[in-house]
Amino acid sequence: MTIKNVKKRWKDIPIGGVIVEPKTSLRNKTGNWRVQKPVFHPERCIHCMLCVPYCPEDAFIVEDGKLKGINYDYCKGCGLCASVCPVKAITMEDENVEQENDEK
């Protein structure tokens, strides 16, 4: 009575839920948790960087002191960035639910 699944069997994983290598959270792409997504409007951005420390997921892409965009692999859509942005350069929009629910 087993589930056919590519995931590992109980005898093949480390005991006690121990994670035996670093940086494994990179593989856990939490972007598909989003209900709403932040949309970046670069033409309004004044690059104050207030959104960057507020982001709980470190999902903002910054190059040479300029905000370049959002990493949707990890952004959970909490909306903190949109609420702190002083110039409304980030707005929250509904996700296409059907597209985003294809959990692997």
Place this chain on the structure above:
Amino acid sequence: MNNLKIFVDSKYIDNYETVLPLSGAHAVAEAMRQINPDTVAAYPITPQTPIVERFSEFVADGKVDTEFIPVESEHSAMSATIGASAAGARAMTATSSVGLALMFEVVNAASGMRLPIVMPVVNRALSSPINIHCDHSDTMACRDAGWIQIYSENSQEAYEHAILAIRLAEHPEIQLPVMVAQDGFITSHSVEVVRILKDEVVKNFVGERKPIHSLLFSENPVTFGALELPDYFFETKRQQQYAMEMALKYYSDIANELTKLTGHAYPMFEPFMLDDADVALIALNSSAGTIKKVVKEMRQEGKKVGLLKIRLFRPFNYELMKSMLKHVKTIGVLDRSFSFGANPPVFSEVLASLRSENIFSFVYGLGGRELYESQVRETFDNLLKGKFDAKINYIGLRE
């Protein structure tokens, strides 16, 4: 060495240092001194207090190398013990009653993280009404917390079980925490003659802990206690069940090793005048001693009564229990705790040992794992064919 000859078989006398008048609590403290754990984090609570009180004297007197952490609660005691154990240390604590209840959250974390912590527990009633005296409500409330549980009849057993527990906990295929129980006041505060092994004998028996993972192996960093969602939680829990199966498998080997040093036997279930008994009582902890005295007296009167003492309550050896009771016509099971609204804990296990053959166990859905209609159908179909063994079956587990 003066009184050793009176109390110890000459075959084993070289392994013993002395005999001391000790309470159960001080006997356990003596075991902890000889084990010399890396870390002890503890908080006082009646009637456990004399264990860590005496142990803290050993720390202050430099008789152990232990880092002693006086904490602000039992929750912190277990948390600090878990942290030390995850770092690779041999870590211990001790508690009683509502102290165990307060640490309950992290008691489960210790077993879930597979940390071989050994914790003497002095059994005391749970509140309310507040009561400092003995019953087994505290450890019985933790019987499903994933800890091995060993129960002790007297101070001598409490001392030896604490030493045994280290090896059981740290066995590479077990890696589970162990509670070593003794009765509050009845055992913990009554002074008896306790035969004490030589420090070297205990040191050699317990050896050094060899952690499988350690937070302090900086070249090979690991994470303990991370999130697991429905896709893996059940598998991790199945491993804990397997570890309990391994504890049943290796218990006797480890116990026999200690027997070779002490001359005392540590069967999972200890029969006393049971072979030809028509009627038997089943009990654990100090009451077993009381019952033995009565059994002897009643045998003099020609009454065929006996006792089965439970030492290892978790894991529970159902098949062994069944085989040992095969010839007994009437069985009485003594429980020093309730399971309110249900059968008391020890009775419940003995009853399960004697169950009929057409009922099977299925574990499913742990940590949010889904149960599908197809699995229900498959379970029905298999039951219709009557093809299951008596052990636990699993639905939706990746075997």
